[in-house]
Amino acid sequence: MRAVVCRSYGPPENLVLDDVPEPVPAPGQILVRVHTAAVNFPDVLFIEGKYQIKIPPPFIPGNEIAGEVIAAGEGAAISPGQRVAGTTFGAFAEQALLDASQAMLIPDDADFASAAAFGVTYRTAYYALRSTAAVAEGDWVVVLGAAGGVGLAAVDLAVAMKARVLAAASSPEKLELCRRRGAEATVDYDREDLKTRIRELTGDSARVVLDPVGGQYSEPALRGLARGGMFVTLGYAAGTIPTIPLNLVLLKDLYVRGMEIRTFASDYPDEAVRDDAELARLFAGGTVRPYIGARFPLSETAAALRHVAERKVLGKVVIDVA
Ligand SMILES: NC(=O)c1ccc[n+]([C@@H]2O[C@H](COP(=O)([O-])OP(=O)(O)OC[C@H]3O[C@@H](n4cnc5c(N)ncnc54)[C@H](OP(=O)(O)O)[C@@H]3O)[C@@H](O)[C@H]2O)c1
Known part of the structure; x- marks a missing residue:
C-alpha cells in the first residue's frame, strides 16, 4: 500500500510517499481502508521529533482516520464493510489499524471527512468545556486560536452548550468564520488589546478561557477573566x-487548570465515558460537524502539514486518501 513515511525527523518536505507492507490486525483490531485522514497540529511536532512522545523513524505519521473496515482481528466486534472513524498511529496511508473498542461507527448522514475530523479536536474541546471548566448555560467562554482545530471545536461546542462565546484569533477572515459558527463577540488579538476587549465585550464577566495557543496571548487572556x-x-x-x-x-481568586486528552480518560474515567457519549449524540444528531477549511491528496501531505505550521488553518485540514 502507499503511505507517507517520516524517514528522519525534519520538516514536512522531508516526508516521502512510499510502498510499504499492509498492516495485519491483531486480536481486537480492525484494518481500515482509509478514505480520509485528518491533520492535527501535533502531527507537525511528531515529524520534527518535538512532541512529548517521540516515535523513532521510520514511521507513518497521522493520528485520525475515517474509512471502511476491510478485515477484523479475532474478537473485534466490528465487521468488514462498516464505516468507522477513530484515532490511531499511521493515519497518512491507504490502510491503517484501529482498536475496535475505540472505533466510532459513522452515522449514515455523515461523510468520511467530517468523521475523520471530529475525534481529537472535539474531544479535547468538550472534555475541557464540560468536565474541566464545567461550563454552564449563559457563561462567557473566551476561546483563543478560535478558528483553528481545537478552537473552532470549542466555539461549536460552547454554542451547543448555550454558553456565550468570545472568539479570539488573528485575522478578519478567521473571526468571520467564528461568527458564522455562533460566536457572539470577537477580538483580533494581533490588532486589539486582548485583556481590555475581553473585559469590555463580556461586561467583565468572562468565566472561562480556553487556550490552545500559549505564547504572548495567554497572560492578557488570563487578565481578562472575571473574579x-x-x-x-x-x-x-x-x-x-x-x-x-x-x-x-x-488577586482575582482564579483557577488555572490543564487538560490532556491522552491522560483524561485514565484520570477521569467516569467523566470521559459520559463526555464521549454526549459527544457521539451531538455528532450523530448533526448538532456539531467540523468545518473543513482545506483538503489535500495523500501525495500532498507535506503541503497539508505546511498549511498547519504556517498558521493558515480554518477549522480542520484533511487528507483525501481514497
Ligand atoms: N490538550 C490536549 O489534549 C490537546 C489535544 C489536541 C491538540 N492540542 C494542542 O492544541 C494546540 C492547537 O492544536 P490544533 O490542532 O487546534 O492546531 P491548529 O488547528 O493549527 O490551530 C492552532 C491555532 O493557533 C494559533 N497560532 C498562533 N500562533 C501560531 C503559530 N506560530 N503557528 C501555528 N498556529 C498558531 C492559530 O490561530 P491564530 O492565527 O488565530 O492565532 C491557529 O489557528 C496545539 O498546540 C496542540 O498540540 C492539545
Missing part, C-alpha cells in the same frame, strides 16, 4: 510556553 474565573491551558501552537505571574491568580 473566580478559570483558565484552561490546552497547548502551545504559538511555539512558546508562557510564564504567568502567580499574583494574577491570587
Whole structure:
C-alpha cells in the first residue's frame, strides 16, 4: 500500500510517499481502508521529533482516520464493510489499524471527512468545556486560536452548550468564520488589546478561557477573566510556553487548570465515558460537524502539514486518501 513515511525527523518536505507492507490486525483490531485522514497540529511536532512522545523513524505519521473496515482481528466486534472513524498511529496511508473498542461507527448522514475530523479536536474541546471548566448555560467562554482545530471545536461546542462565546484569533477572515459558527463577540488579538476587549465585550464577566495557543496571548487572556474565573491551558501552537505571574491568580481568586486528552480518560474515567457519549449524540444528531477549511491528496501531505505550521488553518485540514 502507499503511505507517507517520516524517514528522519525534519520538516514536512522531508516526508516521502512510499510502498510499504499492509498492516495485519491483531486480536481486537480492525484494518481500515482509509478514505480520509485528518491533520492535527501535533502531527507537525511528531515529524520534527518535538512532541512529548517521540516515535523513532521510520514511521507513518497521522493520528485520525475515517474509512471502511476491510478485515477484523479475532474478537473485534466490528465487521468488514462498516464505516468507522477513530484515532490511531499511521493515519497518512491507504490502510491503517484501529482498536475496535475505540472505533466510532459513522452515522449514515455523515461523510468520511467530517468523521475523520471530529475525534481529537472535539474531544479535547468538550472534555475541557464540560468536565474541566464545567461550563454552564449563559457563561462567557473566551476561546483563543478560535478558528483553528481545537478552537473552532470549542466555539461549536460552547454554542451547543448555550454558553456565550468570545472568539479570539488573528485575522478578519478567521473571526468571520467564528461568527458564522455562533460566536457572539470577537477580538483580533494581533490588532486589539486582548485583556481590555475581553473585559469590555463580556461586561467583565468572562468565566472561562480556553487556550490552545500559549505564547504572548495567554497572560492578557488570563487578565481578562472575571473574579473566580478559570483558565484552561490546552497547548502551545504559538511555539512558546508562557510564564504567568502567580499574583494574577491570587488577586482575582482564579483557577488555572490543564487538560490532556491522552491522560483524561485514565484520570477521569467516569467523566470521559459520559463526555464521549454526549459527544457521539451531538455528532450523530448533526448538532456539531467540523468545518473543513482545506483538503489535500495523500501525495500532498507535506503541503497539508505546511498549511498547519504556517498558521493558515480554518477549522480542520484533511487528507483525501481514497
Ligand atoms: N490538550 C490536549 O489534549 C490537546 C489535544 C489536541 C491538540 N492540542 C494542542 O492544541 C494546540 C492547537 O492544536 P490544533 O490542532 O487546534 O492546531 P491548529 O488547528 O493549527 O490551530 C492552532 C491555532 O493557533 C494559533 N497560532 C498562533 N500562533 C501560531 C503559530 N506560530 N503557528 C501555528 N498556529 C498558531 C492559530 O490561530 P491564530 O492565527 O488565530 O492565532 C491557529 O489557528 C496545539 O498546540 C496542540 O498540540 C492539545
